[in-house]
Amino acid sequence: MTAPSTPAVSLVNFEDDAPAPHHAGKDSRPLRFITCGSVDDGKSTLIGRLLWDTKAVKEDQAAALSRDSTGKQNDLGLPDFALLLDGLQAEREQGITIDVAYRYFSTDKRAFIVADTPGHVQYTRNMATGASTADLAVLLVDARAGLLEQTRRHATIAALMGIRQFVLAVNKIDLTGYDEPGYHKIARDFRELALTLGVNNVISIPVSALKGENIVLSGKATMPWYEGPTLVEVLERATQRGGQSTGFRLSVQRVSRPGEGFRGYQGTVSGGSIKPGDSVVVLPSGVEANVKQIVTFDLIRNAAVSGDAITLVLDRPVDIARGDMIVALDQRPQTGTAFSARLVALSPDAIEPGKRYWLKAGSRRQRVTVTPTQQLDLQSGKWQPATTLPLNAIGTANLDFDEAAIFDAYETNRQTGAFILIDPDTNNTVAGGMIQGRRKSSDGLAREGAEKVTVTLPAHLLAAFRASDFARDHAGEIRISADEDE
Amino acid sequence: MTSSPQIIEHGRGRPPLDPHLKALENEAIHIFREVAAEFERPVMLYSIGKDSSVLLHLARKAFHPGKIPFPLLHVDTTWKFAEMIEFRDRIAQEYDLELHVHTNPRGRAENITPFTHGSARYTDIMKTEALRQALDAGKYDVAFGGARRDEEASRAKERIYSFRTPDHRWDPRNQRPELWNIYNGMIRPGESVRAFPLSNWTEVDIWRYIEAEEIPLVPLYYAAERAFVERDGMLMMAEDARFEPLPGETVQRDFIRFRTLGCWPLTGAIRSRASNLTEVIDELEIATVSERQGRAIDRDQSGSMEKKKREGYF
Numbered sequence: 001m002t003a004p005s006t007p008a009v010s011l012v013n014f015e016d017d018a019p020a021p022h023h024a025g026k027d028s029r030p031l032r033f034i035t036c037g038s039v040d041d042g043k044s045t046l047i048g049r050l051l052w053d054t055k056a057v058k059e060d061q062a063a064a065l066s067r068d069s070t071g072k073q074n075d076l077g078l079p080d081f082a083l084l085l086d087g088l089q090a091e092r093e094q095g096i097t098i099d100v101a102y103r104y105f106s107t108d109k110r111a112f113i114v115a116d117t118p119g120h121v122q123y124t125r126n127m128a129t130g131a132s133t134a135d136l137a138v139l140l141v142d143a144r145a146g147l148l149e150q151t152r153r154h155a156t157i158a159a160l161m162g163i164r165q166f167v168l169a170v171n172k173i174d175l176t177g178y179d180e181p182g183y184h185k186i187a188r189d190f191r192e193l194a195l196t197l198g199v200n201n202v203i204s205i206p207v208s209a210l211k212g213e214n215i216v217l218s219g220k221a222t223m224p225w226y227e228g229p230t231l232v233e234v235l236e237r238a239t240q241r242g243g244q245s246t247g248f249r250l251s252v253q254r255v256s257r258p259g260e261g262f263r264g265y266q267g268t269v270s271g272g273s274i275k276p277g278d279s280v281v282v283l284p285s286g287v288e289a290n291v292k293q294i295v296t297f298d299l300i301r302n303a304a305v306s307g308d309a310i311t312l313v314l315d316r317p318v319d320i321a322r323g324d325m326i327v328a329l330d331q332r333p334q335t336g337t338a339f340s341a342r343l344v345a346l347s348p349d350a351i352e353p354g355k356r357y358w359l360k361a362g363s364r365r366q367r368v369t370v371t372p373t374q375q376l377d378l379q380s381g382k383w384q385p386a387t388t389l390p391l392n393a394i395g396t397a398n399l400d401f402d403e404a405a406i407f408d409a410y411e412t413n414r415q416t417g418a419f420i421l422i423d424p425d426t427n428n429t430v431a432g433g434m435i436q437g438r439r440k441s442s443d444g445l446a447r448e449g450a451e452k453v454t455v456t457l458p459a460h461l462l463a464a465f466r467a468s469d470f471a472r473d474h475a476g477e478i479r480i481s482a483d484e485d486e
Numbered sequence: 487m488t489s490s491p492q493i494i495e496h497g498r499g500r501p502p503l504d505p506h507l508k509a510l511e512n513e514a515i516h517i518f519r520e521v522a523a524e525f526e527r528p529v530m531l532y533s534i535g536k537d538s539s540v541l542l543h544l545a546r547k548a549f550h551p552g553k554i555p556f557p558l559l560h561v562d563t564t565w566k567f568a569e570m571i572e573f574r575d576r577i578a579q580e581y582d583l584e585l586h587v588h589t590n591p592r593g594r595a596e597n598i599t600p601f602t603h604g605s606a607r608y609t610d611i612m613k614t615e616a617l618r619q620a621l622d623a624g625k626y627d628v629a630f631g632g633a634r635r636d637e638e639a640s641r642a643k644e645r646i647y648s649f650r651t652p653d654h655r656w657d658p659r660n661q662r663p664e665l666w667n668i669y670n671g672m673i674r675p676g677e678s679v680r681a682f683p684l685s686n687w688t689e690v691d692i693w694r695y696i697e698a699e700e701i702p703l704v705p706l707y708y709a710a711e712r713a714f715v716e717r718d719g720m721l722m723m724a725e726d727a728r729f730e731p732l733p734g735e736t737v738q739r740d741f742i743r744f745r746t747l748g749c750w751p752l753t754g755a756i757r758s759r760a761s762n763l764t765e766v767i768d769e770l771e772i773a774t775v776s777e778r779q780g781r782a783i784d785r786d787q788s789g790s791m792e793k794k795k796r797e798g799y800f
Contacts, residue, residue, distance in 0.1 A: 026505065030510075030686070100643065102642055103636075103642065111688075129663045254523040256549070264551070266519050268512060268515075309519070420666075422670055429663050
């Protein structure tokens with residue numbers, strides 16, 4: 001009896017001439033990005049297309065899709081991508097996507113992690129979660145409809161969460177007869193929108209996710225007028241998240257004392273770099289020391305950079321506990337008991353004024369009293385006075401600590417400037433937060449504002465200036481205003 | 487010239503990891519340290535397979551130069567491949583690990599087998615129920631697992647800290663949001679967390695990391711001439727004394743290997759000549775079927791992994 005070689009018992013379908021295998025290493029970290037758009041924009045199809053054309057979907061998974069599918073296959077013989085993406089049975093039954101899902105695919109050049117978030121209900125909460133770790137946002141619009149109110153909302157949230165690279169996928173371009181002027185108008189509108197949000201790294205691409213044009217494969221055949229890259233080419237070239245312009249930062253996760261004579265501080269470098277001999281200061285105690293060794297499993301390293309999980313040995317005995325920060329002596333973070341921050345409310349229970357929460361940042365957890373001051377109206381883009389922040393609200397709040405807190409502004413460091421709030425009554429994570437800066441007095445930022453330098457510019461230059469690196473780096477120090485006489 | 491010439495790792499007899507694997511390794515080590523520091527009684531689920539082997543390697547790295555500050559737990563269904571058990575015991579001794587092995591006493595007493603009780607009932611008793619027993623007995627408040635989000639659709643939304651109720655249930659609609667790399671480990675007595683340091687790894691990453699770090703594996707992952715039968719579209723290995731061919735089945739011998747390892751009656755082999763790591767990765771990179779394809783329990787019904795997870799399966 002000879003057994004036929006079916007896909008069930010062999011890994012490789014030998015019918016195609018497979019390319020010569022090679023497994024060279026990837027020369028960059030995985031790029032993390034978020035996709036924003038609604039079901040109507042074809043978001044599931046876009047992600048499905050990325051997975052399908054990069055061969056991240058295997059035959060048995062595709063077979064399970066056709067088993068589950070209710071005959072909704074399209075005429076291109078593709079599986080129902082929404083089924084592939086909506087992983088949970090509850091979602092399939094209701095036909096909605098209710099949470100953040102992570103997808104993985106890779107090309108020869110790079111690996112990608114996509115945070116796939118729903119475009120409708122609770123989009124703020126889910127988008128904020130997905131965007132918190134993203135290097136880049138892909139915003140999706142329907143070429144027939146152009147920019148919508150929700151495009152502005154999605155872009156606003158992405159920018160607020162610190163994303164500085166936008167890709168606009170103008171989808172369903174095939175349904176406009178590949179209308180070039182229409183595409184250019186949408187691209188222009190979007191660039192203007194992005195600039196008002198301080199994002200100047202913007203690329204627009206006309207795509208048809210359904211037909212696979214300009215996603216992974218070129219769309220030249222139908223869009224000879226488009227000279228730019230495909231979506232995957234843009235993703236391959238995108239830079240990793242910036243905004244780590246601080247000096248060395250290490251939040252101590254644990255103290256390793258395996259025996260007499262060794263005392264190492266374990267944590268992940270969350271800013272700058274470090275090498276033996278460098279001078280550091282321990283916060284909040286303020287004790288100074290020099291780095292003696294950087295220990296890893298692979299023995300001794302001569303340097304460590306942001307992102308490295310290391311064990312640091314100092315040249316003298318210092319009292320250091322979990323939650324302390326070891327930082328560059330000459331580039332210290334802000335310490336104090338009063339800060340202001342942006343908040344994204346994640347819980348059905350609103351953020352209440354004067355309530356005490358647990359705040360966790362890095363490896364440090366401490367008590368904080370939260371007082372909301374403003375809420376962002378996502379429709380108008382304006383900040384309104386507020387005293388509570390309901391679910392999905394984006395707001396500003398004052399944070400008051402019992403003991404000294406240590407932060408960088410989120411603008412300068414997305415790790416040491418970020419935190420979560422935990423409700424002590426439920427233990428739930430109720431908000432994500434981004435530090436704006438230290439408050440110098442209990443009556444808020446007003447007084448600090450008086451110390452800012454005011455930059456007055458002609459109105460037409462405002463957006464470009466706000467988007468500049470200079471303006472971003474000095475966000476806490478300058479006040480930008482329009483020249484009224486123009 | 488390397489991609490990061492400023493960093494020299496003395497004493498490592500291997501080239502540095504590429505930035506992609508290094509980033510995944512850093513993230514996993516960060517999670518290990520955070521969990522170990524935040525929880526009272528951690529335990530690491532050890533299933534002897536390739537993902538567990540990577541998980542164990544990362545745990546050793548995370549706590550170096552100290553020892554792993556928690557025990558390992560193996561839920562032994564008594565239907566594992568003999569080579570897996572040999573490997574487990576050798577590794578535990580070599581790395582000086584605190585290893586606990588638990589088998590469901592009820593299942594043992596009632597002689598629950600995948601052949602007599604069906605794969606669903608067997609898995610429920612010998613794996614899910616056994617795991618709950620062991621976690622309760624150890625009063626563990628957090629258990630590390632090697633699950634990856636790319637494995638199966640319901641895993642794609644799994645958190646890195648996956649919250650479980652006192653009866654070990656997973657409620658996919660009531661998970662805590664997870665932002666940045668800040669994890670919320672606050673729980674009430676009786677509640678627990680499953681922590682997944684390999685969440686963002688893919689199957690290819692696992693294999694490339696095993697190659698780069700020279701991590702030892704159970705030999706069943708490599709092709710060799712082995713005895714097997716074809717049953718329900720699955721290649722079932724026939725080297726255990728408890729194996730009985732069904733009427734009409736012929737025991738064949740050919741080069742086969744396993745892409746995942748579990749209980750031998752439920753884990754299908756693939757025909758392959760890939761007898762070393764390089765060949766396994768070459769084969770994988772042009773693979774057209776997913777690794778869970780060989781797992782009988784996933785095929786019981788659509789959404790079956792999600793059901794098992796809700797009931798407390800890992």
